[in-house]
Amino acid sequence: MIAYHDTEWGRPSHEDEYLFELLVLEGAQAGLSWSTVLNKRENYRRALDGFDYIRIARYDQAKLDALREDAGIVRNRLKISSTVKNARAFLAVQEECGTFDAYLWDWVNGTPVVHRRRPGEPLPASTELSDRVSKDLKRRGFTFVGTTIIYSYLQAVGVVDDHMRGCLAVK
Numbered sequence: 121m122i123a124y125h126d127t128e129w130g131r132p133s134h135e136d137e138y139l140f141e142l143l144v145l146e147g148a149q150a151g152l153s154w155s156t157v158l159n160k161r162e163n164y165r166r167a168l169d170g171f172d173y174i175r176i177a178r179y180d181q182a183k184l185d186a187l188r189e190d191a192g193i194v195r196n197r198l199k200i201s202s203t204v205k206n207a208r209a210f211l212a213v214q215e216e217c218g219t220f221d222a223y224l225w226d227w228v229n230g231t232p233v234v235h236r237r238r239p240g241e242p243l244p245a246s247t248e249l250s251d252r253v254s255k256d257l258k259r260r261g262f263t264f265v266g267t268t269i270i271y272s273y274l275q276a277v278g279v280v281d282d283h284m285r286g287c288l289a290v291k
Contacts, residue, residue: 121155132232132278134221139277140210141171144203146273147264148194154272156194163192168203176207202263209261224279227253233274234281243282246271 133139145164149157167190169175187193187200210220217223227249237243246254250271257265265273274280 121158124158129276130278130281130283132281134225136210136214136220137171137173139220139224140173140207141165142276143206143210143262143265143273144168144171146269146276147202147206148196148199149272150199150264150266150269152194160193163190167193173207173210176204177211179204179207199264206262206264209257213260224253224277228279232278232281236285237282239284239286241284244271247280249280250274 133142145157145161148160148164165171167187184200184204188195188197193200213220213223217226233249246267250267253274254265254267254270257270271280275282
């Protein structure tokens with residue numbers, strides 16, 4: 121968890137491949153701890169063809185059934201089918217906007233929303249921004265993108281920077 125925090129979490133990310141990977145992992149985390157999903161990350165990478173959303177968008181029922189049998193990932197049927205739906209919706213966003221990165225960062229005019237909370241100050245579970253992004257993603261056919269998941273996602277990919285004041289990971 122420390123390595124993830126210090127090298128990834130909250131860093132502005134612009135590569136569509138990484139943005140999709142984190143979207144899958146954040147959706148898989150629903151109802152579970154982040155450490156559970158993070159510990160399965162390499163298993164997800166193996167099972168999902170390196171998070172290749174083009175390939176995932178073409179998964180058939182046989183592949184979904186095989187994923188349901190893979191003990192290395194979260195085997196929830198809805199979460200697995202969400203990965204395919206989200207890959208297809210991700211491709212549609214790319215078609216419309218050029219990149220998912222362009223779509224995502226347009227919500228904040230290309231500039232991260234920075235909060236520097238004091239140690240012990242609670243983080244919100246959602247915000248007006250995550251509400252709007254979540255609603256739009258759902259409209260576009262994404263699933264497992266509720267406002268709490270999306271707020272966590274926005275934090276993870278650096279659209280929202282919630283590092284505490286004095287955090288050594290802040291560059």
